[in-house]
Amino acid sequence: MSALFEPLTLRGLTLKNRLVVSPMCQYSAQDGFANDWHLVHLGSRAVGGASLLIQEATAVSPEGRITPEDLGIWKDEHIDFQLRINQFIEAQGSVPGVQLAHAGRKASTYTSWLGQGHGAVPEAEGGWPVVAPSAIKFSDDYPLPVALDAAGIKKVIADFRSATERSLAAGFKVIEIHAAHGYLLHEFLSPLSNQRTDTYGGSFENRIRLLLEVVAAVRQALPPDFPLFVRISATDWTEGGWTADESVQLSSWLRERGVDLVDCSTGGNVADAKIPVGPGYQVEFAERIRREAGIATGAVGLITTPAEAEEIVASGQADLVLLAREELRDPYFPLRAAHELGADVTWPVQYERAKPRK
């Protein structure tokens, strides 16, 4: 019996297995609109058997985009094409999820393959002023942010709420709030990027305030049976930064506030952090948060084989395994993993003749 191919129920939603496509920016949108690329990219991975696909960081406001080519859900016109993609995903027996995001001080940068490296996009070329908890750059080639004032903070919360309402209209069945990788909500969590002296900075309670307010606004807009995830960077891997202990405390408060799963990544808020990258190097955070905060977790990061994914779920280190680059290499990873692990899963009828027989 494979633990990886056991279903998981979160509130009113049942996922058919534990393999999830991790959110991956495609930098292929115009004015936030999804297009055929997103349909084929997400659609192929639904055909490949993942139980849940979390769509890339999708901006809650135009200024919350990492690059001008990011997907967005800040206006009603974005809904129609998203709905088309999501209906296709559901028709394959997979679940469409969305990662709602605001890039904070890492916004308004170039898409790498458009030839300008990772630098700031000037306003003359379609860039925009960026915001953050404090006026501290991520690194020299990133834009200098303006510290959000009280009205700016209110707008961020309202934008997450409106994006949630549009996500429901677009047929998404899971919402993940992006509070990782050095983007706006993570910037508030970490003392390295948050040096505010008001109620949003300083103490742990103050630094997590914005995330808790966003969670409350999003949860309020969701039906009671709708699962809500939060992705965090469980550590900044840097002295004086956000810590794993704080992640455990935060996760337990998130659980009390109606979050169903913490997706445990790390890093991204410090340009020169020394990260001990290796197979499954972030799984320990998913394991610890699951055990100590009593909340379901997702493990992500250099998980590349069916055996590794199986072990993570079977040993109770995490409830879900998220794959990013391995799913780019092989959209059919879940179908292959099922065969290797001896689980009998349904293949798309169109592909049935290719299904390996015992």
Ligand SMILES: Cc1cc2nc3c(=O)[nH]c(=O)nc-3n(C[C@H](O)[C@H](O)[C@H](O)COP(=O)(O)O)c2cc1C
């Ligand atoms: C092309 C690409 C785009 C990514 N975009 C996002 C994103 O939009 N949101 C996010 O939280 N992580 C993003 N990530 C990080 C992945 O979700 C994942 O956490 C990371 O790649 C580690 O998993 P892996 O070793 O399976 O690739 C991206 C990664 C890649 C390779």
